[in-house]
Amino acid sequence: MKVSLAGLELANPIIAASGTFGYGIEFEEILSLESIGGFVTKGISLEPIAGNAAPRLIQTASGMLNAIGLQNVGVEEFIARKLPPLRRYPRANVIVNVFGYTVGEYIAVIERLNQAEGIAAYELNVSCPNVHAGGMAFGAEPAELEYLVSRASNASTRPLIVKLSPNVTSIAHMARIAARAGANALSVSNTFLAMAIDAETRKPRLANITGGLSGPAIKPITLRMVYETAQAVDIPIIGMGGIITPADAVEYLLAGATAVQVGTASFADPCAVERLAKGLESWCRSHGVARVSSLTKALEIPRD
Numbered sequence: 001m002k003v004s005l006a007g008l009e010l011a012n013p014i015i016a017a018s019g020t021f022g023y024g025i026e027f028e029e030i031l032s033l034e035s036i037g038g039f040v041t042k043g044i045s046l047e048p049i050a051g052n053a054a055p056r057l058i059q060t061a062s063g064m065l066n067a068i069g070l071q072n073v074g075v076e077e078f079i080a081r082k083l084p085p086l087r088r089y090p091r092a093n094v095i096v097n098v099f100g101y102t103v104g105e106y107i108a109v110i111e112r113l114n115q116a117e118g119i120a121a122y123e124l125n126v127s128c129p130n131v132h133a134g135g136m137a138f139g140a141e142p143a144e145l146e147y148l149v150s151r152a153s154n155a156s157t158r159p160l161i162v163k164l165s166p167n168v169t170s171i172a173h174m175a176r177i178a179a180r181a182g183a184n185a186l187s188v189s190n191t192f193l194a195m196a197i198d199a200e201t202r203k204p205r206l207a208n209i210t211g212g213l214s215g216p217a218i219k220p221i222t223l224r225m226v227y228e229t230a231q232a233v234d235i236p237i238i239g240m241g242g243i244i245t246p247a248d249a250v251e252y253l254l255a256g257a258t259a260v261q262v263g264t265a266s267f268a269d270p271c272a273v274e275r276l277a278k279g280l281e282s283w284c285r286s287h288g289v290a291r292v293s294s295l296t297k298a299l300e301i302p303r304d
């Protein structure tokens, strides 16, 4: 079940997604943090962020809409309080999700994290609004993405995973830019900009008005994006979007992913990642797959 990715050795391809698994340590009593391929922490910024007003999470048809507002404890508190207890699990891959509102903030967070122990890799959330570009996400503008990833790649002493935004015209184009700028792997993708309205009250359902859509509703779109990304770049891809069953994970591997992340599923079942790691192993056994890594990019396209 092992896979290697950007220099990391994962026990299996199942990784818990950012923003849906706290700082990891909250899960220590309900599952084994070393039984999964790894987990990505909540996005970490230079200063603590309180997040948006409620309601900030609502259920949609086959999915979920969130506008948490990047709430987090900030890099100093993360290093002082959240990271040390995770050292009880030396075989757990702790991937720290990083964001900022300026390139300088991203770099400052990475430089501070470089000094801390017990981190396997960084995942750069480029879906954050860029205050110097009128609030447009870094990952939505090719030149901004290239500059941010090249600066982050130079600053980082650890593998750098770039988490692409799906809110772009061509994910393949953005993937090529991120790879050329120094990304060691790509996560595909973040949530889709979306909104929900209550017809009775005539009000938006989220206090923030808009939010990000995740869960099974997005799976066919993100699967297509993983496929297109795998055709465009040679670096490893972490696929995600609506994974609930082991077969969902297999579909992402076939499309070109080396590993997958699981987010929304953990809201319905907090042990979803451990269940999926075991379920994927059973799936491989029952389908005569000796090595899970052999599924990556093994999509068979009928030609006649």
Ligand SMILES: Cc1cc2nc3c(=O)[nH]c(=O)nc-3n(C[C@H](O)[C@H](O)[C@H](O)COP(=O)(O)O)c2cc1C
Residues within 6 Å of the ligand: 017, 018, 019, 020, 042, 043, 064, 066, 068, 070, 097, 125, 163, 189, 190, 191, 213, 214, 215, 216, 218, 240, 241, 242, 243, 261, 262, 263, 264, 265
């Ligand atoms: C409540 C919530 C909070 C999230 N917070 C973050 C975050 O801080 N940083 C980030 O890169 N992605 C964040 N995400 C996006 C997820 O990591 C993931 O990319 C997305 O939800 C798609 O996967 P899923 O359909 O399995 O949930 C968040 C998602 C949810 C549902």
